[in-house]
Amino acid sequence: MQIIKLKDLSKRDYQRITNRATGNYQNILPIVRNIMEDVKQNRDKALVKYYKKFNGDFSDYTITASEKEIKEAYAQVDQQFIKAIKQMIKNITIVQKAQLKNKNGTVVNSEKGVSVWRKWRPIERVGIYIPGGKAVYPSSVLMSVIPAQIAGCQEIIMCSPAKSDGRIPAPTLVTADIIGVKKIFKVGGAEAIAAMVYGTETIPNVYKIFGAGNAYVTAAKMLALQTISIDMPAGPSEVLIIADDTAYPKFIAADLLADSEHGPDSACILLTTSKEIARETIAEIKKQLPQLNTQERAKASLEKYGLFAIVNSLEEAIEFTNEYAPEHLQLMTKNPEKLVDKITNAGSIFLGNYTSKSSGDYATGANHVLPTGGAAKMYPPLGVDAFGKWMQVQKCTKEGLSKIKQTIETVAEIEQLPAHKNSVSARF
Numbered sequence: 001m002q003i004i005k006l007k008d009l010s011k012r013d014y015q016r017i018t019n020r021a022t023g024n025y026q027n028i029l030p031i032v033r034n035i036m037e038d039v040k041q042n043r044d045k046a047l048v049k050y051y052k053k054f055n056g057d058f059s060d061y062t063i064t065a066s067e068k069e070i071k072e073a074y075a076q077v078d079q080q081f082i083k084a085i086k087q088m089i090k091n092i093t094i095v096q097k098a099q100l101k102n103k104n105g106t107v108v109n110s111e112k113g114v115s116v117w118r119k120w121r122p123i124e125r126v127g128i129y130i131p132g133g134k135a136v137y138p139s140s141v142l143m144s145v146i147p148a149q150i151a152g153c154q155e156i157i158m159c160s161p162a163k164s165d166g167r168i169p170a171p172t173l174v175t176a177d178i179i180g181v182k183k184i185f186k187v188g189g190a191e192a193i194a195a196m197v198y199g200t201e202t203i204p205n206v207y208k209i210f211g212a213g214n215a216y217v218t219a220a221k222m223l224a225l226q227t228i229s230i231d232m233p234a235g236p237s238e239v240l241i242i243a244d245d246t247a248y249p250k251f252i253a254a255d256l257l258a259d260s261e262h263g264p265d266s267a268c269i270l271l272t273t274s275k276e277i278a279r280e281t282i283a284e285i286k287k288q289l290p291q292l293n294t295q296e297r298a299k300a301s302l303e304k305y306g307l308f309a310i311v312n313s314l315e316e317a318i319e320f321t322n323e324y325a326p327e328h329l330q331l332m333t334k335n336p337e338k339l340v341d342k343i344t345n346a347g348s349i350f351l352g353n354y355t356s357k358s359s360g361d362y363a364t365g366a367n368h369v370l371p372t373g374g375a376a377k378m379y380p381p382l383g384v385d386a387f388g389k390w391m392q393v394q395k396c397t398k399e400g401l402s403k404i405k406q407t408i409e410t411v412a413e414i415e416q417l418p419a420h421k422n423s424v425s426a427r428f
Contacts, residue, residue, distance in 0.1 A: 001285065001302060003278045006271060006309040006320060018324055020305050020373060021215065021236045021265035032190045032219040039194035044201045050191045051162065061166035063202045065184035069167055070177050076170035085138065085175050091365035092146045099384040100150065113400020122152035122388040125204065127196035128181075129211030130160035130172060132188060135262070138175035143367050143382065144210050145179050151387035156181055157196060157206055161188020189213075193220035197227050210382065212369060215265070231386055232371045232379040238267035238305075239357055240326035242317045242339070243281075245274040247332035248353055252277070253284030255330060255357045256306075257298050264300035269307040269324070271317040278308050318342050325376040328357055347376045401427060 009017070039046045044063060051061055107117040128144045131137055141158070148156050158181050160168050167173070168186055176184055185203050187195055193213075199205030205228075209221060212234035221230045239259040241252055256268045272278050285302070289295050311317045314333065321329060325345035333339060336351040343349060347370030348360050361368045369382035380386075396404075405424050412421035 001282045001306065001308060003275065003282070003308045003310060006311050006316060009307075009309065017267070017269070017305065017307050018374070020238060020267040028215055029219050029223070032216055033223060035190040035216075036194035036197070036220060036223060039191050039200065040198040043195075043199075044203075047187050047191055047195060047200060047203075050189065051166075051187070054189075055162070055164045055166075061162065061186070063185050063187060063200075065168055065173060065186055070173055070184075073167075073170035073173040073177075077174050081171060082174075082178070085142070085178055088139065088142050088363055089146065089179065091363060092142055092367070093150065093365075095365035095367075096147045096150045096384045099147075111400055111403045113397035114394070114404065115396075115400075116392070116394045118390045119393055120388050121391055122154070123207050124153065125155040125157065125206045126153050126387060127206035127209040128156060128158045129192060129196075129209060129213055129217060130158060130176075131211070131213045131217070132161045132163075132169060132172060136169045136171050138171040139362050139368065140211065141172060141175045141181070142179060143369050145176070145181055147367070147382065147384040148210075148387045149180070151384045153387050155183070155204070155206075157183050157185070157204060159185045159187045159192040159196060159203070161192070162186035188217075190216045190220035193217060193224055197224045208387075210369065210386070212372075214263075231369065231382055233373060233375050234369055235372045236265040236267065237262040237328075238269075238326055238372055239328040239330065240269040240271065240321055240324060241330040241332060242314065242321065243270065243272040243274070243277055243332040244314065244334060245277060246334045246353075247272070247274075247277055249277055249280035249284045251353055251356070252281045252332060253288055256281070256302070257285060257288055257292065258357050258361075259328065260298040260301035260306070261292060261294035262297075262301075264297045264304060266297075266301040267305035268302055269309070269326070271307075271309050271311050271320060273311055273314065273317075275310050278310060282308060314339065315342075321346065325371075325374045327370045327372045327376065328360070330355070330357060345377045347371050347381055398427070 047063055107115050109115055126148050130140050145156060158176055160172055162168055193209060195203040196206045196209055208229040209224060210231040218233055218235040222233060224230055237259050243252055252270060260266050260268045270281060292298060322345045327347040329346040330350040331339050332353055348366060350360060360366045367382045371379035408424045409421045
């Protein structure tokens with residue numbers, strides 16, 4: 001963990017930092033392609049094979065989570081967890097419902113007698129992937145399922161990897177049950193994505209897949225784009241913090257560690273106008289790190305994709321940020337609200353010293369499924385709008401069509417499409 005000036009960052013290190021883990025996908029795409037083809041051809045048989053390959057031959061393993069497993073999972077979680085999940089459900093629902101206000105667009109009259117508008121329709125069958133490799137993510141269940149329910153999706157398919165006992169971790173299973181998920185399948189990795197793309201004897205195919213995962217899951221989603229739609233290429237987690245001399249190093253360190261503990265491929269960056277803040281942050285990281293049972297992967301993340309850089313101005317930090325396009329952006333400055341309008345590329349922005357990264361991960365109501373690897377340049381955070389699509393509607397009266405008749409006939413002639421011209425002419 002060395003402090004450097006951002007302008008002194010070498011071209012090689014700049015590429016390493018800005019590319020983060022996205023370059024790994026190309027290396028594993030052939031492996032993922034083989035897995036997906038296997039699932040496409042052999043369906044449930046392939047899913048069971050991959051479970052046994054990664055977890056051992058567990059004779060009682062079934063693809064579907066049973067009612068008995070869900071009931072037994074409740075006995076493994078306490079009431080404080082249930083209370084927390086219910087507050088998250090409340091806040092996420094409030095935020096997502098607010099997105100519905102502008103769903104059905106107003107009618108626009110481009111000419112007298114010519115009307116154009118849009119109608120919203122939910123995607124009927126969606127697939128939700130909930131990761132479960134290095135950690136347990138009940139929060140991701142809520143972030144993906146609640147918007148789908150509010151959007152009106154008729155069928156929600158959830159896939160999450162089972163542990164070596166053949167079961168999904170109890171907190172994830174209980175959360176899915178509380179929120180009302182009926183189709184829960186104990187399948188993870190690229191094979192889960194393949195199952196939702198192609199369908200198996202047990203798992204139905206879906207029209208769009210949502211949810212973050214490891215490099216194999218992300219690679220599978222990228223391949224899935226050839227057949228269906230996905231939410232975004234949501235891969236390894238990342239945070240970029242812009243701080244001035246009003247920030248608290250203890251808070252900065254805590255938030256950097258909160259992101260780095262996701263895995264060794266997470267990316268953590270601090271850009272600050274104060275060398276003293278950078279020094280104290282590193283000292284705080286060294287102080288806090290030994291207290292974490294996730295310290296090994298947090299340390300690996302900081303060493304591989306971490307950056308502690310001094311900038312000459314906040315403008316310099318913003319310029320780098322917009323090019324980097326971070327998943328999480330924290331503005332720990334004197335007047336963070338003034339910087340927001342200058343940010344063009346970021347997944348989720350956190351303002352001030354008391355908006356911790358974990359606040360958005362869990363309880364503010366904002367969604368934590370966000371674009372990574374620079375995809376924030378073109379993808380938004382997950383929201384209710386991602387679970388549906390617009391249909392375009394138009395209506396012409398005879399008077400309205402007469403007003404655009406000549407334009408249609410003229411352009412149809414230029415494009416040498418006589419039937420297009422006649423479809424208007426015939427009406428007069």
